[in-house]
Amino acid sequence: MKLTNKGRYAVMAMADLASNANEGPISLTEISLRQNISLAYLEQIFLKLKKIDKQWYRKKIDARFICALTIFGLKKKPIQSIGIIKGKISPKKIGKNGFGYDPIFIPDGKRKTFGQMKYSNKLKIDHRSKAFKKIKKFF
Numbered sequence: 177m178k179l180t181n182k183g184r185y186a187v188m189a190m191a192d193l194a195s196n197a198n199e200g201p202i203s204l205t206e207i208s209l210r211q212n213i214s215l216a217y218l219e220q221i222f223l224k225l226k227k228i229d230k231q232w233y234r235k236k237i238d239a240r241f242i243c244a245l246t247i248f249g250l251k252k253k254p255i256q257s258i259g260i261i262k263g264k265i266s267p268k269k270i271g272k273n274g275f276g277y278d279p280i281f282i283p284d285g286k287r288k289t290f291g292q293m294k295y296s297n298k299l300k301i302d303h304r305s306k307a308f309k310k311i312k313k314f315f
Contacts, residue, residue, distance in 0.1 A: 185213050186221050194265060194280050237265040239281060243307040247314075255314045259306030274298065 192207045204222060208215040229235075240262040247255045262284045269279040271291025279291030283301055290298050299305050 182217070182221060185211075185217060186225075188213065189218060189221065194267075195269065239263055239265050239277075241277075241281070241303045243303040245307045245311050247311065255311060257307045257310035259303040259308070259310065261301065261303040261306070 188211045189207050192211055193202060196202055196206075196210075204218045205215060207213070208218050240260055243259045245257050245259075263286070264282045264284075266280045266282050266289050269291065270289045271279045271293070273293060273295060274290050277290075278298075279289055281290050282288065283290070286293075286301075290302070
């Protein structure tokens, strides 16, 4: 799928909002400066979102992460596995563990973000460990 510039900027703005949610209300000017996006362009994007759905920022956002592993050279055919974790995006960062999206990702069936979980508990369910467990069967 190819994103338009407006789509790419919208995704960048949403990611900025999610990653800075603990700072309280965030102005479009702040997002504009951090992401190097024209303020006028951001205003157009957010006005359009507001017209479509006035409560867009309160909705639960579904997410999934996928890890695809491939090993070549052990057999004639490559060995492949895929691990998937599904969940929701938290409206604010919660937790200090992990990296990247960990403080905003809540796996399905759990109440804590990856950022709140012990690393050992996260490893039991995340997409990377699922993929590695599947590929480990070939050894």
